[in-house]
Amino acid sequence: MDTAALLTWFDLHERPLPWRKKNTSAWGILISEVMSQQTPVSRVAPQWQEWIERWPTPADFAKASKAEVLRAWGKLGYPRRALRLHECAQAIVDKHGGEVPDNVDELLALPGIGAYTARAVACFHFGQNVPVVDTNVRRVYGRAVTGQFLQPQPSTKELAKVAEVTTGPRCSAALMELGALVCTAKSPKCAECPIAHSCQWQQLGCPQPSEEELAKAKKRVQKFTGTDRQVRGLLMDVLRAADAPVEKSQLDVVWPDAAQRSRALFSLIDDGLAVQTPTGTFHLPR
Structure with a gap:
C-alpha cells in the first residue's frame, strides 16, 4: 500500500470534523x-x-x-x-x-x-501507533492488500495485519477517510483513489463477488424498518418528550402490532432504558 500517496490525499480531503480540532x-x-x-x-x-x-x-x-x-x-x-x-x-x-x-x-x-x-x-488522542480497525479500514485493507471486494469478517489476526501497513495515527485516520469517501461499500470511486495503482483488487482486474458471497453479505446488513429496534425508537421518542410518567395508552399509539410493541417496551425496561411504575405508567430512568 502506498501510504505516502494516501497521506498526501488525506491532507487535501480530510473532512473538518469537530473532534479533529487540535484542542479536542x-x-x-x-x-x-x-x-x-x-x-x-x-x-x-x-x-x-x-x-x-x-x-x-x-x-x-x-x-x-x-x-x-x-x-x-x-x-x-x-x-x-x-x-x-x-x-x-x-x-x-x-x-x-x-x-x-x-x-x-x-x-x-x-x-x-x-x-x-x-x-x-x-x-x-494520545498519538500511539496502535492499529485501529473499523468497517472502513477493514474494507480498504481487504481490497488494497488481499484483493477482496467485500470486506472480510473480523478476525484475531487483523490487528497485526493492519499494523503492518499503517505508519501512525494520521495514516490510520487516512485509511478510515478513504473508506468513508472513496472506497465505499457498494460503488467505490476508483478513479479518485490515491492508492489505486497499488491496489491488489485493481491488479486482479476488479473481480466481482459471487452471488453466494453477495447473499451472505446482504444477510449481515441489519434491517431497520419494521424491526423491534424501530419500535423501541418510537417508544423512546414518547418517553424522552414527556415531562411526567406516561400512560400505556400514549405508547400504544406508536405501533399497531400489540405483541411486537409489548416486546419492544419490556425490552427497554430490561435494558434499563425505561421504568414501569407501580401504577402502570412509564418514564425514563432517573
Whole structure:
C-alpha cells in the first residue's frame, strides 16, 4: 500500500470534523468514537458539539441524570450506548481521577469501551501507533492488500495485519477517510483513489463477488424498518418528550402490532432504558 500517496490525499480531503480540532480532549475523542458506532458522522457532529459544550469533562457528565443523558442522546440510535458512556464517565472519575487513561488495557477496562474504541482513543488522542480497525479500514485493507471486494469478517489476526501497513495515527485516520469517501461499500470511486495503482483488487482486474458471497453479505446488513429496534425508537421518542410518567395508552399509539410493541417496551425496561411504575405508567430512568 502506498501510504505516502494516501497521506498526501488525506491532507487535501480530510473532512473538518469537530473532534479533529487540535484542542479536542481525550474525553471528546472518546465521546465521538462511541457516538459514531453504526451512525453516520453527519448525524454525530452536531450532537457531539452539544454534548462537549454541556459536559466538557467526565466529571461533568457523571453528575448528569440518566434521563438527561437519554434525552440528550436524541435519535442517534442504540441508546444503551448513552447509559454505558455514563457508566464510563463515572468509572473515569472514580478510578482515574477524572482523566481518561492513555493505556489501551485501562481503556478496555472501562464500561462500554471495546477494542476499537480503546485503540481509537489511544491512537487519535494520545498519538500511539496502535492499529485501529473499523468497517472502513477493514474494507480498504481487504481490497488494497488481499484483493477482496467485500470486506472480510473480523478476525484475531487483523490487528497485526493492519499494523503492518499503517505508519501512525494520521495514516490510520487516512485509511478510515478513504473508506468513508472513496472506497465505499457498494460503488467505490476508483478513479479518485490515491492508492489505486497499488491496489491488489485493481491488479486482479476488479473481480466481482459471487452471488453466494453477495447473499451472505446482504444477510449481515441489519434491517431497520419494521424491526423491534424501530419500535423501541418510537417508544423512546414518547418517553424522552414527556415531562411526567406516561400512560400505556400514549405508547400504544406508536405501533399497531400489540405483541411486537409489548416486546419492544419490556425490552427497554430490561435494558434499563425505561421504568414501569407501580401504577402502570412509564418514564425514563432517573
